[in-house]
Amino acid sequence: MFKVIKKYENARLGEFNTPHGTVKTPCFMNVATAGAIKGGLSAYDLKDIGCQVQLCNTYHLHLRPGDDVVRDMGGLRKFTGFDGPILTDSGGFQVFSLAKLRNIKEEGVTFASHIDGRRIFMGPEESMRIQANLGSTIAMAFDECVENPAEYSYAKKSSEMTVRWLKRCQVELERLKREEIAVNTQQLLFGINQGATYKDLRVENMKMISELELPGYAIGGLAVGEEAAVMYEIIEAVEPFMPKDRPRYLMGVGTPLNILEGVRRGVDLFDCVMPSRNARHGHLFTSQGIINISNAKYERDENPIDPECDCFACRNFSRAYIRHLQKAQEALGLRLAVIHNLRFYNKLMEDIREALDNDRFNEFYREKKDVICKRI
């Protein structure tokens, strides 16, 4: 199902054959929280951006419109019109970051919806049932997402519970598929490595979950708050214990530089809201560094955001126009900015794959690493 085509030190050029199409890796997955990318992008814009995988959020879709509605509409791919692979997260991260009044037990988590405050229970089985209704290509295991820094003893207990939860996820998803309750009876389950910032816990956890022979493995809980250096160290510690023949997904990461560093350390899949969040603030990624389109110097600038970019915004509109739209709070301003930033991320992955294919990833890394996140 997953094939490493080429390696360059730890970096991997790969192909991940899913029931809904082949994903070339390294790959950035584009976040469509409630079934649509922020800024008014549709599945058709995603195609134009070069998006291979759409990521949707289980927690949001469970609350609204309800996963039963999505199931009745034929699953997320039919509902959103995106015909490629879709990954759904488990809801765990949102339960631990957005929801209120949490109560965590071995069975699962009781929490209050951030929309209307109603009490909801979600455990491994519930998460699998919701994701089975959503009909995604890849379902993520339900995990406790511990906030860093965490106490060692808490992190240990939590990561052990997450392993037990993962086993329950595996059993439940198999049942849902076998009994044809799942919209997608070929749905894949990825396990998630946890253990906070403790290398020994991370390694121990990774060893345990790798035994379950899942179709993919993620490193979770690293996108929130800790230093990039800590994140890189943990990837380096865990990576040797990740199955070589399965895709590896670094959840919620990150800046273009984080991604380059992740690829160098053997990661294949990424996702992050940064491209759309930065777009909202007028921070646009370019081949020369990050520009702030609100800056007065772009008032009469006839150039596209990035002359090297081939996105819809850069093909058709000037910095001056996009700056005006952002200042006037016209929805088109955000839309063009999001399209551009997402295209930047997807094009970065294309360039990384090309560099790997041409055995020049290190040169590429050196050329890009200082410029890619520089504010200009």
Place this chain on the structure above:
Amino acid sequence: MFKVIKKYENARLGEFNTPHGTVKTPCFMNVATAGAIKGGLSAYDLKDIGCQVQLCNTYHLHLRPGDDVVRDMGGLRKFTGFDGPILTDSGGFQVFSLAKLRNIKEEGVTFASHIDGRRIFMGPEESMRIQANLGSTIAMAFDECVENPAEYSYAKKSSEMTVRWLKRCQVELERLKREEIAVNTQQLLFGINQGATYKDLRVENMKMISELELPGYAIGGLAVGEEAAVMYEIIEAVEPFMPKDRPRYLMGVGTPLNILEGVRRGVDLFDCVMPSRNARHGHLFTSQGIINISNAKYERDENPIDPECDCFACRNFSRAYIRHLQKAQEALGLRLAVIHNLRFYNKLMEDIREALDNDRFNEFYREKKDVICKRI
């Protein structure tokens, strides 16, 4: 420049040859206030919607980004990427509806910007200079837009002043074109008929402005508040005095039924923010009447908004998905709703033209008039 191809009683099928392309009339012009349609639509979406003329607001663009910026960027067509004809209003309507602390004199109006409160003076010459900078295809005369109901004596004075203002507009725009200050040296000026709801004032005003032999004439000041019946009566009173060989534009109107009734009475051009404003509230026009997409009955509805519609939203997405996006306040929900409503308006005009061409406008009118604005 304007040619009536066919008449059906008072209704006219026509062709308006502008320096920036031919407009088939009757035509609905699509409102891109600050240089972009609300909901995140670009000039390229407008093409897909079948938009012939983009309408931009002088007042908004003068304040932001500034008409000098637009001029330096090559004018509105280049700035926004819309390569068809663009009409700019005069700023008058916004000065009288949005701006605060107005002081009206023979010279013009002093007012406070609704953005930052700064004092601005705008008279006929200023409006022409701004519109010359914007480089629109059609500039509208600067008029006083009197609120209805108005005192007879005030309406009389105001409509007489508006005639004097129109003459000043004509002189100033000729100068700006002759001296090649105008971005578009072939810019056309439309006069605006005023006179509140008094037929004698309207007729007298129309007689006076028709003598100026302008390339087009508008009926202004009728979209705000008064009964549709009053509006129709005034159109009927004024129409016989409008030049037969010039396009006629009913400003800011209206519902699909208003448009049908306007066409019947000899109007060629329309504009209105209703399609996008209704879209914001989930009110979507269909061939069966107006639906509210938020309605619970559409929760699992796999049909497009209108099975008879060929817009991007109807070609690709279900009512259930669009309803979900609207409820979740996803920008894509508004975008799809605006695309649909604007396509509905533009398609209505295509159907009107076809009915006129096939000598069956009255049948078309009778088929549509009861269904077109019905809430279902």
